[in-house]
Amino acid sequence: MKPLSSILKSPRLWGLTGTALVLYFLVFVVFGKLDMSWIMPDTNQIARTFISVWPRLPFFAVQKEPVDGGKGQEIYYTVPTRQFTPKELAQMGATNAVLHPAAPK
Numbered sequence: 001m002k003p004l005s006s007i008l009k010s011p012r013l014w015g016l017t018g019t020a021l022v023l024y025f026l027v028f029v030v031f032g033k034l035d036m037s038w039i040m041p042d043t044n045q046i047a048r049t050f051i052s053v054w055p056r057l058p059f060f061a062v063q064k065e066p067v068d069g070g071k072g073q074e075i076y077y078t079v080p081t082r083q084f085t086p087k088e089l090a091q092m093g094a095t096n097a098v099l100h101p102a103a104p105k
Contacts, residue, residue, distance in 0.1 A: 007013065063076045084092075 059079070060077045061080055063078065065074045065076070066072070067074045
């Protein structure tokens with residue numbers, strides 16, 4: 001095993017340390033003080049899009065069921081979807097046998 005003094009004399013260690021310090025200085029000191037808003041998208045446009053889409057977003061239904069004889073709970077999150085009408089099912093060519101297969105005997 002190398003003694004600590006020989007590890008500290010390694011040019012690779014000092015090169016990696018110097019590179020990390022330069023990158024830290026650039027990212028957090030130099031770029032941290034610059035106005036980088038030109039690279040970001042228009043926040044007003046994002047807000048308008050989010051508000052216009054919000055009413056159409058699905059909502060999660062939460063269902064809790066006991067497990068281990070009532071010692072714990074299992075939580076299921078589901079997103080309800082729109083049900084097909086009989087007319088839409090007929091247009092897709094679905095039959096009752098496809099939708100409700102017979103139970104195995």
